[in-house]
Each structure stands twice: as C-alpha cells, then as structure tokens.
Amino acid sequence: MTLEKNFDFNKFEDQIYQRWLENKCFNPIESEKQYSIVMPPPNATGILHLGHSIGLTIQDIMVRFKRMQGHETLYIPGTDHAAIATQSKVEGIIFKETGQTRHDIGRENLLSEIDKFVKQSQETIIKQTMKMGTSCSWDHLKFTLDENISDAVLETFTNLFNDDLIYRKGRITNWDPNMQTTVSDDELEYLEETTDFYYFQFGPVVIGTARPETKFKDEVIVVHPEDERYKHLIGETFEVDWIEGKITAKVIADDCIDMELGTGAMTITPAHSQIDFELAEKHNLKIEKIIDLEGKILEEVSTTCGGLTIKEARKKVVKILDEKGLLVKTDHKYKHSVPVNYRGGGIIEPQVLDQWYLDVNKPNVDFDGEKLSFKQIMLKVVEDGRIAINPSRFNKIYFHWINNLRDWCLSRQIWYGHRIPAWYKGDEIKVQKDSPGSGWKQDPDTLDTWFSSGLWTFTTLGYPEPNQLLEKFHPTSLLETGHDILPFWVARMILLTTYATKQIPFKDVYLHGMVTDKKGKKMSKSKGNGIDPLEMIEKYGADALRLSLVIGSTAGEKTKLYEEKIASYRNFVTKVWNSARFASMNLNDFDVNNINLENLTKNEADKWIIKKLHKLIQNSTENLEKMKISDCGSQIYEFLWNDFCSWYLEISKTNLNLDTLVYTLKNVLILLHPYMPFATSQIWEELGIKGELMLESWPVFNQEYADLNTEKIDDLCATINGIRSLKSEFSLQTNNKVEININTNEAEIYDFNQKAIQKIAGCILNINQTTDKKFINKVINSQTQINLILDQDFDIENEIQKSQKNASKIEGQIKGIQARLSNQKYVANAPKELVDESKSQLEELNKQHTILLDKIKNLQNSL
RNA sequence: GGGCGUUUAGCUCAGUUGGCUAGAGCAUCUCGUUUACACCGAGGAGGUCGGGGGUUCGAAUCCCUCAACGCCCACCA
DSSP, rough: OOOOOOOHHHHHHHHHHHHHHHTTTTTOOOOOSSEEEEEEOBBBEEEEEEEEHHHHHEEEEHHHHHHHHOOOOEEEEEEOOHHHHHHHHHHHHHHHHHOOHHHHHHHHHHHHHHHHHHHHHHHHHHHHHOOOOOOOGGGEEEEEHHHHHHHHHHHHHHHHHHTTTTEEEEEEEEEEEEEEEOOGGGEEEEEEEEEEEEEEEEETTEEEOGGGOOOOOEEEEEEEETTTTTGGTTEEEEEEEETTTEEEEEEEETTTTTTTTSSSSOOGGGGGGGHOOOHHHHHOOOOOOOOOOTTOOOOOOOOOOTTBBHHHHHHHHHHHHHHHHHHEEEEEEEEEEEEETTTOBBBBOOOEEEEEEEOOOOOEHHHHHHHHOOEEEEEEHHHHHHEEEEEETHHHHHHHHHHHHEEOEEEOOOSSBOOOOOEEEETEEOOOOOSSSTOOEEOOOOOOOHHHTTTTHHHHHTSSSOHHHHHHSSSSSEEEEEEEIIIIIIIHHHHHHHHHHHSOOOEEEEEEEEEHHHEEEEOTTTTTTOHHHHHHHHOHHHHHHHHHHHHHOTTSSSOOOOOOHHHHHHHHHHHHHHHHHHHHHHOTTOOTTTOOOOGGTTHHHHHHHHHHHHHHHHHHHHHHHHOOHHHHHHHHIIIIIIIIIIIIIHHHHHGGOOOHHHHHHHHHHHHHTTHHHHHHHHHHHHHTTSSSSGGSSOOOOOHHTTTOOOHHHHHHHHHHHHHHHHHTTTTOOTTTOEEEEESSSSSHHHHTHHHHHHHHHHHHEEEOOSSSSSSEEEEOOEEEEEEESSSSOOOHHHHHHHHHHHHHHHHHHHHHHHHHHOHHHHHHHHHHHHHHHHHHHHHHHHHHHHHHHHHEEEEEEET
C-alpha cells in the first residue's frame, strides 16, 4: 500500500491515541526493571500552556524510551487542586455573576461551587494532556483531593504533631488583606514602586520611613552599634513629642542596621514588619498590633486615625507631624519593592497571627537510623548523591535555599483544600482526623497546597494503604519539572516523603527551563507574544511541537520557541513520512515482517548505512540514558535526513535492497518514536508492520556493524559532490547531463553504482576512459580524479589560477602538518593516534599535491 | 548586596576529557520539478568563537580579568 503524500495529523492523532488507550498500551508490563515518573500535576482549573508541553514531552520521551527498553513503566498523571488559585478564580466568577462574596454564600456553598467548576475544567486539561501524545497510565489518574491523599495528609499532619515537629504560634506572617489569608514567603512577588520617603524628628534623632501610619507606638530607636553619630545615645531613654502626644523612647543597638540607609536610625513596629518582629523577639520588646486584618488602623491604637485605611492614615499622620514641625523633609522619588500575593494581587501587610508551623530545625525525624532535622535530611540526600539534580548547578541553589529556610507556615485562611485536623475546646488542642466530641471546634483553616503536593510521589501510588505499586515503583525514577519550582515543590517533596516513607521520593531530578519567545522574553497575554500549544498542534501536529520543544534546548536553560521553528519540524515529520512513502511504493510483495538479516550488508552502500545506523543506535541509547534529549534528537534528525534520505535512498534506488532499506527504516522509526509518536506509529501501521510500535523493543547496538569499512562509499559521495560543484562552477544546469570521465583505482565501486551516480549527479559517467575532447580536471583524492568534458572552450588561464590556488592551499596544510610533526614536544605529548593520523594525512596531501602540479603543467602545456 | 547562567554566521543553536581547515537548521543569493518529498533537491556567500591577558607543542574549549544581557535569592526602616 502506498502512503498518502503527507501525514494527516489532524485525521490520525486522536485516532492513534484512542487506539493506544483501548489497547491499554500505557499500562505497565511486568518486568524485572521498573521505571516510574509522576507527572507534576497541572492546576485543575488551568489550560495547557507551553510550560506543560515541554515537561510532558520530556517526560513522555523518557517513558517511551524506557518502555521500549523493556522496563516496567508507570507514568502517573494527575491534577492539583491549587487551593488559592482555584478559590480566587471561582470567587471571582461568583462575584461577577451574583455580586456575592464567599462570606455571603458560606463555606459549604462555596466548596460545592468550586467542586463543580473543578470537575468541568479538569476534563479540559486532561484532554489537552492527551493531545500532546502523553503516554501516561490514565487508570491511575490522581487528584490532590482524592480520598487516600486526604487520609495521607491528615495522617502525616497528625504524626508530625505527635513527633513535636509542628507547632502553633503567633508569629509575623505575610497577610493578604484582600484575600484574607496568609501567604507563604515563596508565594510573594515584589512589585517595584516609587513612593514618598519621610524624615521625621524623633527626639534626638531623625528617622526615615515610608510607613508613617504604623508608627503610633514606636518606642524603640535602633542604631548600629558602631555608628559614631549615635553611639553616645545607646541605652538612653527620651521623652519624645510624637503623633498623639509625648511618648517615652529608648535607643538600642543592633548590627543588622544599615548605616547608609535613611539616617541610619530607625524606629520599629514589631507587629507589622518581618525584620522589626525579629528584632523585637531578639531584644525582648513589646509587640503591639497597629493595623487590623482588613488593613485599617485599630481604634484603640489611635484617637486620630482609628478606623482609617492605611492610605488615609498615612496622609493624616504626615499632616499631623508636619504641623508639629517634626517633618524634616520628604523624598518623593524613593524606590522600593512592595510584596504582593502573586495569586491574588493583594499588597501584603505583615501581621502577627496564630499559625501552624513546621519546624525545620528540630532534630526529631528518624532517618537513616539517626535523629535529624528536616534541613539536615534535605541536605543529606542531595549531598550524598541519592538524589541527583540535573543540571547539577541547581544543587547550589537548592542548598542555599535550604540553608536560609525558616519554619514553614502551613495554614491558610481559605476554605478550599485539606482542612487542618486540629480541634479546639477552650485552651485545649487535639490533632486528629475526627472530632473528639461535642464542644470541640475544628480549625477553620486549610493546609498550604504544597503540603499535599509534597506527598505526591507516594500518594499517587496508593499510600497510605500498603500495596504492590508502592513497593514496586517507589522511590520513583525521575522527577521532571520546571526549575522555578525547585524550592516550592521539589524540596518539599523531599522533606515530606523522607518523613512519611523513610524513602527518597525520586532518584533523578531533571529541571527544564522556561519557554520564551524568540527574543528570550517571557510569554504573556499582555505582551501578546504567547504561543498556544493547542493551536500549534492543530496547525503543525503534536509531533512537530514536541520536536521543536526539545531539540535545541538544554536542561535548566530557557527554550526559545517561535512558529518557524515548529514549521521546520513539521517539515521533518513530512520528510520521515516520505522516506517511508518511498519504501511503500517499492515494497511489492516484500514481507516487512520477515527481513533477511543475512542480506543486510550485501552492497557497499548497505554496509555504509548499516554502520551509520548502528552508531546512531549506540549514541541514541547513551544519550537518552543521560537524558541528553536534544543531542539524541538532532543526531537522529541528521541521520534520517542526510544519511538515509539524501545518500542511501538515492544511491540504492538503482540497486534496491529491501532488506536493508526496511531494516533501517524500522529501526529509525523506533528511535524516533519517543520524539514523534504519532507519525511513526502511523507509518508503522501503514507499512503493515506487525504490532504496536510503542511496544516494540529498543534496538540493540551491534559492534560488528559499527566496525564495517565504508570508506568506498565515503569516497563515492565525495566524488558526487565534486561533480556537482564542478557543474555549478561552470554554470551548468543541474539537470544538464554532462559527461564525466573518472580516473580511479576503485573502478569496481563506480562500476556498480554507475547508474546511481549518473542520476544523482546528473551526468554521463565514463570510468577510466580517455578522451580527445577538452575537459576540466578535479582532484577528489589521491585515488580518484574526475574530468568534466566540455564542448566549448574554456578559460585555461583561469583554470590554472584556480588550480594554483588549490595547490597553495594544500601546501599550506602540508606545511602546517610538517611543522607539527617536526615539533618534538608535539610528537612526544600528543596521543599516538593523532600523530599517526597526521602522518597519513600528510601522505595523502602530498599525493594530491603531486597530482595537482601535474595537472597545472598539463594545462600550461595546452596554452 | 550575594549567587548563577549566557555571549560561536543575519536569526536559533551544536561543538564530548584542549587536537589540527569551527559545524547544522532557518533566512539570504544562484540553479533546478530527476515518478518519496517544493513541507523538496543542488551549489554559493556569510565567523578575528564578546574584549583583553595567561597556561600549553596546540585554546571556541582550561585559568585570570573586563563588558553586555538574562535569571535566582536576600533586603528595602
């Protein structure tokens, strides 16, 4: 059967994927060796973007490769409830439709609305994941709110509490007054802002601040202990005229003060600033609330500003102090960055609140037979190589993050998510799944999304129920994700997994970079430079998108993507397709399922391609083992396009050996399959090859084939190139059948391939014949020279010049090699092969040089 | 402020432990529809490997230094 001219991906992709699903091709097939990946769960309410696409492609390439290598392969898909993102999205929709807030409709109603929304949009992201060709086991699909995951979350939380690793405490926290929730440090985004910076006279010193509205109860001045300006004041107490009358202030010293900043003296507001809070704790100072959770000044704090918003209060305080003559000056161009909740956009107002924290420093965790702290464990498993991060430079970032890690604030004041299993009755606290009885009230807060994500590798395998999957596939083999969530997610998985299972979650971490536009800029809706993967799939096919995402990109580095790039890989898919189409047109009654291996190296050209194929098999296997996905892909690309299509197919057209042709094609389809699963599968099927390509065995490298001598075909290719450039030099049209006389010591190979050469190079080839006609001579190598026979006269002078130029070029090379070889240190230090190679090169060049000189002499004689 | 990365042809990138004449693809120019493919084929032009210094028989590759761009972390009274 002959293939159509192009691969109709719109017609076949879904059909092929459906077949894979029906035949359960994605499920593990029992084997001694296991390979498992858990998919980083996309947000349940999200739509597929290029960040997902690149991750899915890399994961799927590895999974398909390992599956074909005979591993029992499990690739688990899932979705994440993404608590804050999802809740704020649904709240937004409800508010837009009905004008109601979550407090109007209540907890139960909001949760049921969110559930509905999530169920619907989950399907979208799943369908889109399928579009990429992802070969994950949908039977194992997980959602971070699944029952067993909830059980695992509650169990882990309870155990942590019982092991004294979590605690509840009032502490300074990032509070988002808009969304009425705390936000973790990692969920902050800093927006640069230009604002007013005020200088006030505060007793004996001038203080600088951008936040006068917080300063009602500032009673402590902090200076640097070494600061000559203030040294004499340290420890002193003053009566200070301030916003609402006289207050008493004292001066303390701390070396965290930057003498260069502002005036080098500041007052502190412990309840509403991270650094002030830490200072207050350190120096045992009073911590007084100034601002309430709505972002308004507390009534009891200020008689003048109570109840005002931050903005209003700031103006008023400045006015009061100005009127009192205490405003020294104002800097209107003060630049600083304000922390914002990157999910909801609200400006963060630090607040002291009761929150649940996970203690990262307490050595209370059993691991490796020791009592260690979470920090120690997280460092240990990466330091000792149990977990390998690729690229390894991210180790530094990881270590740095851990060394600076503070206790993890676990609680969130939102409703969607895993509710904290803590119960209160008066001052009593109990941590357990179910209510301890009447009169006990459950903590209204939920857990940080990353808590359940941190349990992902083993909860997806059915934990806490003991089971076979868990035993077989945990720790997982690989975690592939974007480098931006190394701290968010990867580190937390290591933390929680080592705690709950005493195992590492994964052995290898592979971090891909961000996908950007051609200029390396982030894609964003507002810039309009975004590329929609689904649109590209529709236009160019999923295979082309996959190839364009992984070829030419390196781990950890950004991948630049643009439409021309995708189009060029679509062309490659077409090229592959057409090489198979050529085969299909020539098969006749050849049995593709019954290749005669004896026949593989029948002709010189067969040997040549078989050798190249086996070297490719060797390299591809090695490269994929090392996850050098780009290198591997581009090598296959080049083999298929150049070696196989441009040379082998063309040369073999006149001496078709279907055994070798089909053998090579089949193997290259297997090698390509992880990269372009759809087109390769369709070709496989249309050629009538038995079985499902994705379940085919990965080819085995054969050293004997790699050792074949193929110089004759290399020379033949050089000859063809020579004829082509000769023709081009004399502006002879490509299809013009010129006459070529070839003088060669390798007559046999030229004789055998005479027709092929004539066709490929567009010439009539005479082998070792003489002629009386005029001709132009070209030296291919010392064994072979070609003569282009010309009807018309040609410029002999010009020819002589060209040849002389050539000769002097060769002379230059000869001199270079001679100089090298006469350098004692080179001969002594360079590897022997290199020296030998130089010697034989020199020999060859000398021969060519002699031939060239002869040629020039002849030309001169004919003048 | 601390750390990391990048810099090779007009563009996007390869270039293994240093090894001899630095390679692809796209774009460009010339030529060509030869029945797998114009989403194609052939040929050509295009590079002082960011600058400077050093180590070496030999440097795009190793070291030092400077520069530009990008990213991450911390801080921002």
